[in-house]
Amino acid sequence: GQQVMQIPQYQHVQEGEDFTTYCNSSTTLSNIQWYKQRPGGHPVFLIQLVKSGEVKKQKRLTFQFGEAKKNSSLHITATQTTDVGTYFCAVNYGGSQGNLIFGKGTKLSVKP
Amino acid sequence: EAGVAQSPRYKIIEKRQSVAFWCNPISGHATLYWYQQILGQGPKLLIQFQNNGVVDDSQLPKDRFSAERLKGVDSTLKIQPAKLEDSAVYLCASSSIQGYEQYFGPGTRLTVT
Numbered sequence: 001g002q003q004v005m006q007i008p009q010y011q012h013v014q015e016g017e018d019f020t021t022y023c024n025s026s027t028t029l030s031n032i033q034w035y036k037q038r039p040g041g042h043p044v045f046l047i048q049l050v051k052s053g054e055v056k057k058q059k060r061l062t063f064q065f066g067e068a069k070k071n072s073s074l075h076i077t078a079t080q081t082t083d084v085g086t087y088f089c090a091v092n093y094g095g096s097q098g099n100l101i102f103g104k105g106t107k108l109s110v111k112p
Numbered sequence: 113e114a115g116v117a118q119s120p121r122y123k124i125i126e127k128r129q130s131v132a133f134w135c136n137p138i139s140g141h142a143t144l145y146w147y148q149q150i151l152g153q154g155p156k157l158l159i160q161f162q163n164n165g166v167v168d169d170s171q172l173p174k175d176r177f178s179a180e181r182l183k184g185v186d187s188t189l190k191i192q193p194a195k196l197e198d199s200a201v202y203l204c205a206s207s208s209i210q211g212y213e214q215y216f217g218p219g220t221r222l223t224v225t
Contacts, residue, residue: 006154033212042203042216043155088154096167097212098143102154 002027004091006103014111019076021106023089030094032072034063037105038085046074079110114138116217118204124223130192133220136185137206143167145214146179146189147203155203161187162209194224 005024013019023032031050035043047056049065049072056063062075076083086107090100117136125131137144143162147155158177160167164184172179176195181187191198201221205214 031212033214042219043205043214044216045213048212090154096160098145098160098207098214099168100157100214102156104152105154 002093002101004089004101004103006089006106008106009104010107010109012109012111013079015081016078019079019083019108020073021087021089021108022071022073023091023103024071025091027070027093029069030092032065032092033090033100034072034074035088035090035102036085037088041085043088076108079108081110081112084108084110116204116206116215118202118217118220120220121218122221122223124225125194127196127224128193130190131194131222132188132190133202133204133222135187135189135204135217137187137204138215140208141206141215142184142209143207144181144187145205145207146187147205147216149201149203149219151200158189191222194222196224198222199224 007022033048034046036046037043047063052069053067054065060077064073086105088105089103119134123131145160146158148158149155158172159169159179161181164181177191179189201219203216203219205216207214
């Protein structure tokens with residue numbers, strides 16, 4: 001079946017450093033969502049990207065959708081300990097709106 | 113606004129036994145999803161309902177898994193008989209018809225021994 005590659009699998013940073021996770025698909029995407037899951041918690045929606053080349057910002061988080069709609073990135077500027085968790089991309093290839101395929105996630109740890 | 117409710121939160125069973133999970137979505141959300149999340153992986157969609165109809169169950173192992181949402185509100189997911197590889201967190205999520213954001217419940221952690 002269709003899969004999405006998410007890298008890196010783990011990222012350890014010092015507080016204040018930047019962090020980026022990437023999501024790649026071999027097939028054009030309809031849209032992509034990003035979720036955050038804190039340790040022991042459940043996924044929480046962050047954002048959805050739909051348009052080619054789209055860039056959205058939420059405070060220290062910047063989300064990008066590639067021009068070809070096959071890749072996306074999430075960048076966190078100046079990480080804080082509250083950013084700890086696993087970040088998942090979830091892609092839709094054009095089926096029903098809610099039919100999402102999740103990546104394996106990038107687990108972020110932040111050292112104070 | 114109350115979130116998605118799930119019960120039980122934890123369940124331990126032996127292989128070949130049966131188990132059922134319950135989910136109550138956010139009030140007014142027509143779409144309900146069941147996901148399986150194995151440790152270290154992303155959630156995998158098992159089944160999607162819109163009201164009481166199935167939209168997608170292509171990844172549901174139908175020989176052992178079943179799900180229903182009879183009145184278009186709460187839902188149950190059943191596994192019978194359970195296998196060791198079914199050990200995972202089972203997440204329920206809901207969304208409104210107009211919305212794309214999925215709201216997840218706390219999940220049920222299933223351990224099959």
